[in-house]
Amino acid sequence: MSTPALGAADALSPGTATPASGTPGTASPGAGTTGLGATGTASTDDGAAPARTGRGRTAAGARGWAVRLGSLAAFVALWQWLTTADVSAGLRFDRLPSPTEVAAEFARQLGTGTYYLDLAQSTIRIITGFALAAVAGIALGVLVARSRWVADVLLPPIEVVRPIPAIALVPIAILVFPTDEQGIVFITFAAAFFPIMVSTRHAVRALPTLWEDAVRTMGGGRAHVLWNVVLPGTLPGVFGGLSVGMGVAWICVISAEMISGEFGVGYRTWHAYTVVDYPAVLVGMTSIGVLGWVTSASIELLGRRLTRWLPRAEGNTR
Amino acid sequence: MTAPTASTTGSTTASPAAMTAGTESRRVDAGLAIRLDGVALGYGRRAILEDLRLDIAPGEVLVLVGPSGSGKSTVLRAVAGLLAPHAGRVLAQGVTVSGPSPDRAMIFQDDALLPWRTVRRNVELPLRIRGVPRRERGTVAESWIARVGLAGFEDRLPRELSGGMRQRVQLARSLAGAPRAVLMDEPFGALDAQTRGEMQRLLLDVLHGTSATVVFVTHDVDEALLLADRVVVLRRGGIGSVLSVPGPRTPDVDRAGLRARIIEEL
Numbered sequence: 001m002s003t004p005a006l007g008a009a010d011a012l013s014p015g016t017a018t019p020a021s022g023t024p025g026t027a028s029p030g031a032g033t034t035g036l037g038a039t040g041t042a043s044t045d046d047g048a049a050p051a052r053t054g055r056g057r058t059a060a061g062a063r064g065w066a067v068r069l070g071s072l073a074a075f076v077a078l079w080q081w082l083t084t085a086d087v088s089a090g091l092r093f094d095r096l097p098s099p100t101e102v103a104a105e106f107a108r109q110l111g112t113g114t115y116y117l118d119l120a121q122s123t124i125r126i127i128t129g130f131a132l133a134a135v136a137g138i139a140l141g142v143l144v145a146r147s148r149w150v151a152d153v154l155l156p157p158i159e160v161v162r163p164i165p166a167i168a169l170v171p172i173a174i175l176v177f178p179t180d181e182q183g184i185v186f187i188t189f190a191a192a193f194f195p196i197m198v199s200t201r202h203a204v205r206a207l208p209t210l211w212e213d214a215v216r217t218m219g220g221g222r223a224h225v226l227w228n229v230v231l232p233g234t235l236p237g238v239f240g241g242l243s244v245g246m247g248v249a250w251i252c253v254i255s256a257e258m259i260s261g262e263f264g265v266g267y268r269t270w271h272a273y274t275v276v277d278y279p280a281v282l283v284g285m286t287s288i289g290v291l292g293w294v295t296s297a298s299i300e301l302l303g304r305r306l307t308r309w310l311p312r313a314e315g316n317t318r
Numbered sequence: 319m320t321a322p323t324a325s326t327t328g329s330t331t332a333s334p335a336a337m338t339a340g341t342e343s344r345r346v347d348a349g350l351a352i353r354l355d356g357v358a359l360g361y362g363r364r365a366i367l368e369d370l371r372l373d374i375a376p377g378e379v380l381v382l383v384g385p386s387g388s389g390k391s392t393v394l395r396a397v398a399g400l401l402a403p404h405a406g407r408v409l410a411q412g413v414t415v416s417g418p419s420p421d422r423a424m425i426f427q428d429d430a431l432l433p434w435r436t437v438r439r440n441v442e443l444p445l446r447i448r449g450v451p452r453r454e455r456g457t458v459a460e461s462w463i464a465r466v467g468l469a470g471f472e473d474r475l476p477r478e479l480s481g482g483m484r485q486r487v488q489l490a491r492s493l494a495g496a497p498r499a500v501l502m503d504e505p506f507g508a509l510d511a512q513t514r515g516e517m518q519r520l521l522l523d524v525l526h527g528t529s530a531t532v533v534f535v536t537h538d539v540d541e542a543l544l545l546a547d548r549v550v551v552l553r554r555g556g557i558g559s560v561l562s563v564p565g566p567r568t569p570d571v572d573r574a575g576l577r578a579r580i581i582e583e584l
Contacts, residue, residue, distance in 0.1 A: 210426060210428055210430050211430065211432055213398075213400055213418075213424070213426070213430070214424070214426065214430040214431075214432075215432075215443070215447070216400065216417075216418040217398050217399075217400065217418045217419075217420075217422065217423060217424040217501075218420055218423070218443060218444035218447050218495060219418065219419055219420030219444070219447050219448060219495075220447045224447050228432065228443065229432065232432070232434045233432075233434075235434075307434075308475070309433045309434040309435075309475050309476070309477060310433070310477075311433075311477045
């Protein structure tokens with residue numbers, strides 16, 4: 001199970017704590033304008049939210065990290081106890097490899113070239129498929145939301161294909177793509193594309209018309225509106241879609257590798273199962289968990305970086 | 319009471335400039351800035367205003383007052399080119415308005431700043447759209463930011479500013495593009511009384527240095543009397559009356575008579 005990875009995903013937030021938004025009151029507004037100096041300074045008071053002190057923030061952050069790491073350690077300890085004490089109450093933990101067995105297998109695999117090759121292979125597949133899905137999903141999401149005509153032409157087939165789980169496209173992918181590699185990337189693409197496209201479309205529709213009106217009254221045309229309003233304004237929604245898309249993309253790349261891969265973490269995990277090497281299965285699963293966590297955390301981090309402008313509650317770093 | 323379509327054509331063009339010449343040093347061009355020529359407005363099929371006729375002189379500050387739902391903002395959107403009239407024409411500089419133009423900047427009541435852009439980059443936006451070189455953009459933006467009293471806040475994001483400060487940025491942004499006309503849709507409507515007073519003084523002060531024509535929408539009669547060269551009262555689907563407001567533009571001048579007339583109109 002990828003539970004340890006899920007637990008660790010939360011541990012990212014303190015690292016991304018936003019820096020204090022400057023010191024209020026240091027600026028000297030309106031020095032040049034008649035009788036405005038005073039009014040400008042007065043309005044600064046409610047202008048900038050008081051930031052928590054740096055020390056308090058660090059202490060809270062350290063406490064947060066301690067709790068998160070402790071949670072992860074407790075999970076592993078429970079697993080160790082369940083397996084070494086041969087607990088068998090409905091669930092047969094006595095059959096499950098213990099963390100120490102998995103760690104030993106992991107150490108052995110780290111000494112082989114195959115392990116890194118598998119990691120690299122899966123990573124390349126996910127990045128290629130996901131990047132294509134991000135570009136196509138955002139572009140199409142914007143197009144169908146902004147143009148009645150494009151929506152009428154493109155939405156019917158898209159809406160029919162959308163409910164099909166990407167993994168159900170495997171037979172088709174094997175049929176039409178010259179290599180398995182392309183097929184797997186296609187499955188990954190198909191999985192990530194729909195959540196990204198749908199989120200983008202909704203984000204564009206939910207955009208306040210005020211921003212667009214403002215840019216138009218500055219003489220901005222369609223391209224200006226697209227570049228200065230639609231793309232930045234939809235980023236929060238788009239990143240929601242990217243996060244979901246990345247999750248689904250992992251599910252599908254691993255499944256596709258299990259079915260038709262010759263390399264990759266998914267293939268290796270399934271292969272270990274067929275030769276009944278359970279410690280290796282768990283090494284594979286943990287690797288998938290960690291890889292999945294790293295990629296979704298990267299998306300999350302990038303999303304927060306790019307949407308710093310969003311209003312947020314005081315002291316809230318999420 | 320005045321006839322519903324009290325057309326002021328003819329008497330208008332000369333008056334506002336002459337009226338304020340003694341107290342104001344604003345440069346006023348001869349001719350006509352904006353004309354509403356039999357304009358009918360509405361949303362969808364629903365008509366809100368019929369047969370509007372109004373001439374606005376260059377450099378004039380014209381304030382539209384009227385009760386909620388009287389169509390003040392609708393008129394402004396039509397002048398901006400954001401809303402096409404059902405009938406008639408809106409003319410700016412003698413040319414029929416067919417869409418928005420940087421010549422007619424607009425300031426909105428709600429916060430229309432782009433929240434992902436800093437103060438500086440918001441103010442630079444109209445210049446960027448016009449293709450002004452980067453260096454010049456920066457200089458112009460900075461001088462306008464200082465002009466509205468926000469020097470030192472250039473790199474703040476809108477969410478870090480108070481409501482009044484954000485409206486200052488909108489003012490700077492609209493004027494940075496050097497428009498011929500500034501259309502203001504209840505820009506101070508959401509501010510507290512004190513900030514509103516500050517903003518009114520700032521506006522008068524800033525306009526003093528430009529030749530921009532101003533069309534200002536408000537439901538606040540005192541604000542109208544403070545800012546306006548002329549007040550236009552909108553009521554029952556048309557223009558109720560048009561009143562000239564003599565200067566000087568200070569809050570303490572008694573305009574009780576005019577005030578009473580406008581309130582009676584409303």
